[in-house]
Amino acid sequence: MRLTKQRKAIIDLFKSNPGRAFSVEMIYNRIGNGKMNLSTVYRNVDRLTELGVLAKNLMESTAYYYAKKEKHQHFMICTSCFKMLPINHVIEEIIPIAIGKTEFEPLAHDIVIYGICRECQLKTKKSPTNASR
Ligand SMILES: [Zn+2]
Ligand SMILES: [Zn+2]
Known part of the structure; x- marks a missing residue:
């Protein structure tokens, strides 16, 4: 390269x-x-x-x-600060369950959980601009 x-x-x-x-x-x-x-x-x-x-x-x-990553990896991503928290085993386990009896042959998957991380939740709660809401 x-x-x-x-x-x-x-x-x-x-x-x-x-x-x-x-x-x-x-x-x-x-x-x-x-x-x-x-x-x-x-x-x-x-x-x-x-x-x-x-x-x-x-x-x-x-x-x-x-x-x-070299390794296949899934994440939860904070939509506020873009921090990525790794998750894996649970996601891999749902694939055979999703396939069930359909005989679908999975080639790839892409699962991301979006949300707000703990630090960003605390920031929002402490922020005085939001306190009056
Ligand atoms: Zn965050
Ligand atoms: Zn996966």
Whole structure:
């Protein structure tokens, strides 16, 4: 893989924030300033996804990216801070149950649980702007 400076900067962002997902805008806000414009971030993130370095998913209609693990992995993702909490065994166990007697041959699956992590829940509760609601 030929690693351009821009691509390296993106990879470094994911490496220094393990277990965190980013949208293109978030990547741009963190490392783009002065070094990369938004379309360059898009292009590099797309390429890294094609190369299998990053994995892409959709949250509502926003695409977000995370460092692809060697091992097959599922996550719960916080929609507020994009923290990813790994989950696995339970998900794998439901697949044969889902198939049941259908003789469906599963080729791939993609299961993500979206929500709000504990830290973000606490932040919202402590926030004075929400206290009066
Ligand atoms: Zn959170
Ligand atoms: Zn799985």
